[in-house]
Amino acid sequence: MPENLLTVRGLHKVYGKRDSKFEALRGINLKINRGESVAIVGKSGSGKSTLMHLLALLDRPTKGEIILDGTNTSKLKQRDLNKLRNKEFGFVFQQFFMNANDTVLNNVILPLKIAGVGAKERRRRAMHALTIVGLESKAKNKASDLSGGQKQRVCIARAIVNNPAVIFADEPTGNLDSNTGAKVEETLFSLNRDKDITLIIVTHDEELAEKCNRQIRISDGRIESDEDLATEREIEAEIAAENEELRKNHKTGDMDADGLRDDATVSHVKVKEVK
Amino acid sequence: MKALDIIKEANQSLLRNKLRSFLTILAIFIGSFVIIISTAINAGVNDFIDKQMESAGGEDYLEIMSTATSDSINSLMNGEVIKEYDKKSTNQSDLQITDEQVEKARKIDGLQSIDLMTQFQVEYFKLEGFDKKYSSMGFNLMPRGTLRMDLTAGRMPNNDDETTYEILVGQDYVKYFGFEKDEDIVGKKITLYAPETLKCSMTGNADDCTKPVELTIVGVQAPGVMAMGGARINVAAMNRITDINYAGLPNEARVSVMATAQVDPDRIDEIKDKLAEIGLTAMSIEDEIGQIKTFFDAMLTVLKIFGGIALVAASIGIINTLLMSVQERTREIGLDKALGMSNGRVFATFAIEAISLGFWGSLFGIIVSFLIGQAVNFVTHETILSSLPTFQLIIFRAVDLISITLIIMLIALLAGVLPARKASKKDPIDSLRYE
Ligand SMILES: Nc1ncnc2c1ncn2[C@@H]1O[C@H](COP(=O)(O)OP(=O)(O)OP(=O)(O)O)[C@@H](O)[C@H]1O
Numbered sequence: 001m002p003e004n005l006l007t008v009r010g011l012h013k014v015y016g017k018r019d020s021k022f023e024a025l026r027g028i029n030l031k032i033n034r035g036e037s038v039a040i041v042g043k044s045g046s047g048k049s050t051l052m053h054l055l056a057l058l059d060r061p062t063k064g065e066i067i068l069d070g071t072n073t074s075k076l077k078q079r080d081l082n083k084l085r086n087k088e089f090g091f092v093f094q095q096f097f098m099n100a101n102d103t104v105l106n107n108v109i110l111p112l113k114i115a116g117v118g119a120k121e122r123r124r125r126a127m128h129a130l131t132i133v134g135l136e137s138k139a140k141n142k143a144s145d146l147s148g149g150q151k152q153r154v155c156i157a158r159a160i161v162n163n164p165a166v167i168f169a170d171e172p173t174g175n176l177d178s179n180t181g182a183k184v185e186e187t188l189f190s191l192n193r194d195k196d197i198t199l200i201i202v203t204h205d206e207e208l209a210e211k212c213n214r215q216i217r218i219s220d221g222r223i224e225s226d227e228d229l230a231t232e233r234e235i236e237a238e239i240a241a242e243n244e245e246l247r248k249n250h251k252t253g254d255m256d257a258d259g260l261r262d263d264a265t266v267s268h269v270k271v272k273e274v275k
Numbered sequence: 276m277k278a279l280d281i282i283k284e285a286n287q288s289l290l291r292n293k294l295r296s297f298l299t300i301l302a303i304f305i306g307s308f309v310i311i312i313s314t315a316i317n318a319g320v321n322d323f324i325d326k327q328m329e330s331a332g333g334e335d336y337l338e339i340m341s342t343a344t345s346d347s348i349n350s351l352m353n354g355e356v357i358k359e360y361d362k363k364s365t366n367q368s369d370l371q372i373t374d375e376q377v378e379k380a381r382k383i384d385g386l387q388s389i390d391l392m393t394q395f396q397v398e399y400f401k402l403e404g405f406d407k408k409y410s411s412m413g414f415n416l417m418p419r420g421t422l423r424m425d426l427t428a429g430r431m432p433n434n435d436d437e438t439t440y441e442i443l444v445g446q447d448y449v450k451y452f453g454f455e456k457d458e459d460i461v462g463k464k465i466t467l468y469a470p471e472t473l474k475c476s477m478t479g480n481a482d483d484c485t486k487p488v489e490l491t492i493v494g495v496q497a498p499g500v501m502a503m504g505g506a507r508i509n510v511a512a513m514n515r516i517t518d519i520n521y522a523g524l525p526n527e528a529r530v531s532v533m534a535t536a537q538v539d540p541d542r543i544d545e546i547k548d549k550l551a552e553i554g555l556t557a558m559s560i561e562d563e564i565g566q567i568k569t570f571f572d573a574m575l576t577v578l579k580i581f582g583g584i585a586l587v588a589a590s591i592g593i594i595n596t597l598l599m600s601v602q603e604r605t606r607e608i609g610l611d612k613a614l615g616m617s618n619g620r621v622f623a624t625f626a627i628e629a630i631s632l633g634f635w636g637s638l639f640g641i642i643v644s645f646l647i648g649q650a651v652n653f654v655t656h657e658t659i660l661s662s663l664p665t666f667q668l669i670i671f672r673a674v675d676l677i678s679i680t681l682i683i684m685l686i687a688l689l690a691g692v693l694p695a696r697k698a699s700k701k702d703p704i705d706s707l708r709y710e
């Protein structure tokens with residue numbers, strides 16, 4: 001029985017206010033198990049990055065909840081969210097966000113520095129992470145001197161230096177040619193295989209998506225298709241049941257109408273089976 | 276993230292933009308330099324005055340003038356050269372201290388003695404062992420009381436005996452007459468030739484109308500502000516000389532605008548009040564020092580205000596520098612926050628960057644002031660202040676330096692609040708989203 005890592009229930013994200021209001025996510029339900037590699041795919045503007053930011057706890061949903069390892073994250077304080085991200089998550093972005101003027105080693109050290117790890121220990125762990133991505137020889141180089149593929153591997157080293165449970169990658173190969181992209185992909189998947197790190201990759205690249213053991217297709221802020229459809233139906237049913245419960249309670253006067261879960265969007269989710 | 280890491284980080288990011296940081300630090304430096312150097316001068320001057328006064332004693336000494344004189348001096352100080360005639364305050368005779376006032380003063384409890392300081396004249400003097408006549412810049416009074424001068428040899432003139440004439444000379448005398456040691460001039464007789472003014476005005480020949488007064492040199496005075504003027508005679512000698520000067524003239528001709536008094540130091544305030552009642556204004560040594568100090572304080576406060584204004588301008592520079600830095604590092608801040616850095620830490624990073632700017636500016640201020648201060652002390656010692664070997668014009672006190680540095684760091688911190696808030700409020704997603 002696979003261990004559940006993330007459960008997402010009725011996730012909504014609305015950007016802007018009044019006239020410029022835009023609903024980027026319109027009711028997302030999903031479960032991700034530990035050790036999975038998940039590709040989030042979809043057209044540009046469909047809400048992939050928005051979903052990833054919410055999953056990675058970089059942003060708070062307008063509605064809905066994200067349960068990480070049994071903890072309902074919507075109840076956590078900002079400080080605890082920061083700690084959680086620092087401890088459990090690794091990030092890889094399309095534009096290899098790094099401090100270009102700093103050394104490779106210092107870039108990799110950053111999460112440990114934020115965590116308050118001692119100087120000696122964090123150096124050791126950063127060197128280890130660099131060895132894993134095959135760049136230990138570049139530790140002392142300035143980050144700006146590296147090639148694109150090397151930069152992205154440094155970012156991966158930075159993402160794994162804190163032994164995270166999940167790596168979130170937004171278009172990790174988007175800025176790379178196919179050869180160097182393949183090297184980066186290989187590094188990511190080997191981490192998934194060998195270290196059981198969960199991968200959540202946002203990508204346009206169908207080939208990369210195929211390599212993941214599960215693809216979630218987003219369209220207009222809703223899940224268009226997912227291999228683990230059964231779970232989603234399960235969550236839907238769960239929400240519906242809870243709402244029924246709430247309605248009953250409401251009738252007996254225990255709760256007011258505001259307590260009702262908005263399941264309207266859930267019922268609109270168009271779920272398609274993919275083989 | 277540890278505090279030391281934040282401090283290191285802040286300084287590294289200052290180093291990343293060397294020129295910009297340097298210019299900001301330069302602006303802070305200018306302000307801190309002015310403040311540090313004026314504080315150091317203030318300390319030097321006060322220290323000097325205190326040292327001089329410590330050795331001077333004189334707790335029982337009052338300098339007295341008529342209230343009318345004191346008022347007109349004050350008017351003059353305030354720039355009131357001409358004012359409406361007022362019989363009371365402008366009456367010339369009121370400027371003098373009258374015999375009646377002296378009589379009343381003598382009756383005040385705790386006032387032990389009062390001596391009128393009549394203007395006296397000495398035509399020339401002769402020194403034992405030398406034939407020639409010499410003239411001098413002048414002779415001052417050594418008043419009764421515990422007032423002491425810094426001596427290099429001998430003792431203070433005695434004021435107990437009304438018939439012993441004694442004098443204290445400056446080191447100039449030792450030098451001029453070629454004595455080897457200061458002690459060598461002590462015990463020598465000096466004869467002052469006092470003119471009988473009335474007689475002289477008729478004969479016109481100074482030799483025929485002067486009378487000698489023989490004094491004993493009892494001590495040599497060390498150089499210092501108190502030594503200005505060369506020599507000090509005791510009260511007995513002064514009285515003898517004025518008697519000669521005013522021989523044959525009516526008593527009213529003896530014009531005395533000043534008097535000195537010896538009083539009980541514990542009752543000095545009470546005595547001053549009583550003197551005021553009879554139209555006399557008295558100043559103690561402390562009052563006089565206070566006046567001098569107030570004058571210097573005021574002058575140096577003006578300088579410090581200029582330094583403060585420079586610092587205000589510099590803090591606008593700090594705000595500007597940091598705002599630019601926040602702008603440039605938007606993505607870096609976003610990354611830090613995505614990787615779990617709290618808003619407080621982001622705020623602290625920029626706040627400490629601001630404080631570091633203040634610290635470095637102030638440190639350079641200290642270093643440069645110190646070097647310039649040492650140079651100035653050295654040069655003035657060799658030149659204009661060579662006669663005052665104990666005087667250091669510029670004194671750096673650790674308390675001053677530390678508190679100035681802390682204040683400047685605080686000002687820098689305040690300047691850093693706005694940019695640091697801006698940085699800490701940045702949304703990690705917004706800053707990471709696009710190139
Ligand atoms: N801060 C924001 N304010 C307003 N609208 C936003 C904001 N962020 C995203 N959006 C909108 O939300 C929608 C989803 O954006 P998102 O970045 O998630 O798309 P995406 O699927 O990642 O697209 P791409 O493949 O181009 O990266 C888009 O229409 C976008 O314009």
Ligand SMILES: [Mg+2]
Binds near residue numbers: 048049050170202
């Ligand atoms: Mg995107």
